[in-house]
Amino acid sequence: MIYTVTSVEQDAKQHRRYHIYMDGMPEPMLSVHEDLLIRHRLFKGLELSASAIADIQAEDNKYRAYAMAIHYLGFRPRTSKEIEWYLQRKEIEPEPIAYAIERLEQERLIDDEDYARRFAQSRLRTGGKGRLLIKQELKMRGVDKHTADAASRELERDTEQASADHAAAKKWRSMTGEIYDKRRKLTQFLLRRGFPMDVAMQAVKQVSADQGSTPDDEELGWLDN
Structure with missing residues (x-):
């Protein structure tokens, strides 16, 4: 017709x-x-x-x-x-x-690999979040597991440690209670923010040192577990 x-x-x-x-x-x-x-x-x-x-x-x-x-x-x-x-x-x-x-x-107007790298770097520097949470956020935005894993692995450990140290120092100022409890809570806070255990431990130790209070061997043993 x-x-x-x-x-x-x-x-x-x-x-x-x-x-x-x-x-x-x-x-x-x-x-x-x-x-x-x-x-x-x-x-x-x-x-x-x-x-x-x-x-x-x-x-x-x-x-x-x-x-x-x-x-x-x-x-x-x-x-x-x-x-x-x-x-x-x-x-x-x-x-x-x-x-x-x-x-x-x-047309290169969308590129998931480039997006993942840029997002991860930005979140690490300005978001106060560690690689584990960043990887989760990427997946929530539809980035496939392989690409999200690669972007999180590329993050510089020194930059991540600096971000964790900054987040820990800021959080510490608002915390109350006994020193031991504050360290436990601070470690848990950093882990929830996606920082790996070794990075979180180092940040807690750094805050303690800045406050003139170093964790004893027993407490460090808890942090290492």
Whole structure:
């Protein structure tokens, strides 16, 4: 069956989208971005088969998914999984989602490995969190286990220790109670922040030394366990 374009109307809210009416029907048969309007010359009088209309609509669905992903990326860097989740929430079909993600990866607008490295380094320096919690946060953002593990392994131990020392000193100032209990609680706090045990122990020892109070052998034995 052949359809004829009888009118083209600009969308009232999205000014770069146009509604294509066929054969005088009251409802538009197509809704496309202006780029596709021009590319396919969708103007009054154009004749289109049903299969051509379906192809144009499928192309527009991919274009729309890509445009929505670009907009979403404008707020902050995203992982490929975050893009997928976002488009799913917008009720975009799987094929356009796959197209958008593949195109963004080809254009280097999303790169999970680079994202993971940058995120891990930033969290370590400014977030007061250790590699174990950072790795967990990466996975929550859709980064696969292998990539998250690699990013956390690349973190410099000296930088992590400095971050733990800073977090420990800040936390210590707000703690009350006996010295022994404060050290136990501080160690637990650092472990919850994702710092490895040896890093947490060293931070506690450093705070103690700064306070002129060194843990005794028995207490160090507890910290070593």
